[in-house]
Structures are given as structure tokens and as C-alpha cells.
Amino acid sequence: MGFEIQEGITRADVAFRITGEDLSGLFLSGSRALLSVLLENPESIVASHMEKRKAAFENTEIDLLLFDFLQEIIFYKDAESLILRPLSMNFSNENNKYKLKCVFNGEKIDSTRHKLNLDVKAVTMHNLSAKKTECGWTATFVLDV
């Protein structure tokens, strides 16, 4: 379960297909895919420097929930120079709406330790999709870089 670049969808930006055994796994894969564009060495985000941020999302569609989740990571990258990863994710379904409560942790961008790659402008709606499969969940999304 993880992520892979999808060719044939975009030339100027980056498209991913992600998978997960459950929604937490899927969204974790999505965050890892995003981080792989921002950093060449995502493992350089270290525990000793961690800052936490909380967020809550809700949507009737999983792909749009994923969109909001990934956009939050992009937001903090610019607003607070924070590279965040999900620490805990709590999914629920109420009144046909998916809800996600997430705690992110991460650290301030440090160009001496982080090998910075490409800046990400946005998640796009292009080819955005998410669906349940026999093995769990799969989704595709495109990042505008």
C-alpha cells in the first residue's frame, strides 16, 4: 500500500495513484506522495523538532475529503513554513457525510537538513477520484507544481 506516479495524465505537473487498506492508509499514502514532491528526503522530518496542528474535514465524497486533507498540508507549508505529516486520523460517517479529525505533526522547513525539491501550488480536481476496492481503497490526484 503506497503511492506511485501516474504517467500520461500531466506533463507539467505530477499525478499520483495511491492505495491503502483503509481510509487512514489511503490518506497516509496521499500525504507521503505529496511530501515526496516537496522533499527528496522526507525521512529528514525528525521527531525532536515536531510541532502539532489539528484539523477537521467533512465531505460527502472521499475524493473531496482527500482534496481538503492534502490542501491543508500545502496551506501550512506556505503559511507557517511547516512540513506536516498526519500523526492520527479519526474517520467517521454521519448522515452520509464523511468526517475526518486529524492531528498533524511536522517541523519548520530547514534547508540545511531538508533536501527541498519542488514547491506545490495546489491539489487539482483533475482526475481526482477515490474508490473502494477488494483490497481497500485507491485514489488518484494531480498536484500543480
Place this chain on the structure above:
Amino acid sequence: MSLQSGKDKQMKHDNIIQISDSVYEIPKIFKKGMLVPARIYATSGILSTMDDAAIDQITNVAMLPGIQKYAILLPDGHSGYGFPIGGVAAIDPDGGVISPGGIGFDINCGIRLIATSLTLEDIKPKIKGLVDALFSSVPSGVGAKGIITLSDKKFDDAMIKGAEWAVENGYGEKKDLEYIEEKGRVKDARPRAVSAKARDRGRNQVGTLGSGNHFLEIQLAKKENIYDEKTARDFGISMDNQIMIMIHCGSRGFGHQVATDYLQRFLSVMHTKYKLGVPDRELACAPFDSADGKDYFHAMNCAINIAFLNRQLITHRIREALSDIFKKSPAELGIRLVYDVCHNTAKLEKHIVDGAEKTLLVHRKGATRAFVKGMDGLPSRYKGIGQPVIIGGSMESGSYLLLGGTRAAETFYSTAHGSGRMMSRHQAKKQFRGDILQRQMEERGIYVRTASYSGLAEEAGAAYKNIDDVVAAADLAGLSKPVAKLIPLGNIKG
């Protein structure tokens, strides 16, 4: 998609009719919902390299309510989100829509060209020092902090005033504003239409270059690459081997968030409130003359102005760096703006449609305005000449300075903006190594500093279409005419 040559107006393919050697058309009967035909401005060679998705997207654009004449795809066209890159749609604001996809996430990504009185002889011994100095003083890449950080009040002022704010606060000269599209400040910019998230994303990035295909390039205008000597001189290229400087960047996180905010907002109201439907979520739209449409327009204008501000601040750093290296004032170095053009905007402009003048909302996504002589909005110095057009190439190929062409009215005075990619970023990274590319470029006389070798590999020249072909196609179609080709000597990449 293969086409056969020939001048007859016959269906060469189920979809595309060749109108001339540089214009193709997809009739509106091709797809249900098309309100106008789609027109593709390209030679047959360029058309054969255009991805099918770009062609499909322009036929979707043709469905937007209020669209006039044609949905237009320019020679550098390639697939984007909703709209293709290199797409133009002129919409009647009275009853028509505005679509954030027709502008793109990087609102007012654009190019600025600066002239100097330096020559190759002056710069050659100092090029590395200059590029190093600019790399240090112009923030670029992921996480770069802005040249300035603005308080809420100042940020609001900057959203309204754009480049004018920079000049008022000591970052540039008043005469700079004359040589920027819209004089560096579009009207109808209303900060209250901008979200807190957009402000938070943009506040610390003012004056940063970004990454990807953004650049700051030191260029050479060689006599053999001047195609229109008189116009080149009028635009500020008057010496052989003259040094020019080019900036390519946009509105950064601020504009990206504005685009995302309104894409989501339009998707939530499009069907329920306005009974609108589009074949692609990224074509989400709202009536221009609605509260939602107007809010986006006002927020977009704020982002246009912030992009102008960004390029003005970077120009200030360029002036400082050159002054420091050459121990002369910017005036003594002859530093002046040639022009600053936008690539991603929607603007209200007057155009002639079927013999009558109409105000239209012209969406240009990866397209450059190309006003001709006599048109309103040009600097007085250029009124008798026409607007400088700048088409940016890859870091290895060079870029072009052009003039609006004789048939530009067909595309609502729009032409190409760049080369367009041939190769995906992933493919380029597999084929090239950034450190090797940097060394090879230096051996060829192009000194590059980059914030990311991986990013540099993705920007290899071979990943892009041949810019000469794109420029030639735009020239053949009468959209823009080359004045000079500018060769890279030094480059800063984020």
C-alpha cells in the same frame, strides 16, 4: 492524432478541419454542448505533437456560457486543468460566466523583461558573481521567505495597488509602472473577497521566485538574433551583445489559495444556485454578474496585483545586485523595464465582435496579451509601435521578445506564452541528472544556480517543445512577430 496536409476545407479527421496553414477548427457539432467552434492555432507539425487531452479540453471550453466566436488553443497549447494551457476564451460578461480554470492556480504568472546598458564584455568576467549574488538575494524554492513581510493593513494596500505599492515604498521607480501591463495595478481588486487562508499563505512569500518553471535569467541580445532592428531599438535593445534580464514568476501561495478557494466555492454553488453544468470539475464557473462571480473577480484582481508586486520587488533586488557588482547606480547601468506581461488572467477588454464593439471578459490561461499599435492601455512610448510580447523558453533554449501581429484580433489579441512541455517531469528526472545538466550548461556558457538539482533535471531543455517552432507558428498565424531572440547566460531556478 494524425492529420494529412492539404488546403481544402475538408474533414481530415473526424474532428478537425484545416482552415489555413496555421489554423485548424473543430466545429461545434463535434460535441454536444459546444456553443462555438474550437480553433487551434498551430502548424501541422506542432498540431501533431499536441496531446489529445488539450484538444478535448478546448472543446469543453467551447461550452462555457457566454463564450464568443471560438474557444482558442494557441501554438504552445498542452493539457491543463479544465482549460488547456495556451487557452483563450472571451466571454460576454452580460449573461456569461467566469471560470477560475480559465486563469489557473498561479494567477498572473507572467514575465518581465528588463534592459540594461551592459554588454557581454562587461558581464562575462562577473557573470558567476552576479548569478551567485542574485541567488542569495532573490528568495526561491520551497519554503523561501519573502523579501518583505506585510502587516494586514499593508497587505490589503498591496492587494489594491500592486506594483504601485512597491514604488511608493521605495522598491522601484515611478516610470517602471508605465511599462507593466495595466501599469502594475488592475482595478476592482477588493481584499474583502480574499480568504484568511490566502492571506496566511501569501503574507510571508512576497517577492519570492517560486520553483518549477519559474526563473530569473540573465540574457544576451546578439545582433544576429535581432529580427526587427527598429522595433528592438524602440523597445530598448540598441547595442550588439546587450545584456537583458528576465523574470518569470507569479502570485505564489496567495494566488494559488485564491484559485483553490473559488474553485471549491463555485463547485458548491454552480448546480444548485445557477443550474450550470460543465463536463469537467476544473471548469467550474459562476455567472460573472453574480455575487460569487464578482467575488472571484475581485479576489483574482488582488492576486494579479500581488504578482505584479512580486516581480517589482525582485526587480529591486536585481538593481541592488547589479549596482553592487558594477559599483554604479541603476541609472548609470541603464536598467529599465521593457515590459511586464501576464499569462494567467481574466480581464475586461473592448473587442470588435461581428462588427460591433463589445466588452468581453477575456480568459487567458498560459497566453500572452498582444495588443497592437494604437490600442488603449499601451505605454505612450509604445503607442505607435505596439505592445512588447515576451515568450519564455526553457533554461537552455532562450526566450523571445515579439510584437503583436496583424491578425491578433482573431484571438482577442492573444498569443503563446512559452514552449510547452513535451516530456513529463517524471520522465525528465529519469533521463537527466541536475548536477550533470548544470555542469554541461556551464560548459556551454550558461551558469545556473538552483535550489534543487532534482527540480533542475525536470526543467531540462529537452523536456520542452522547440520554442522556435512555437514562435514561428504564432508568426505564421499573424498573432505575434519576433523582434529578438534572447540567449541565456545565467539562470536562477527555485
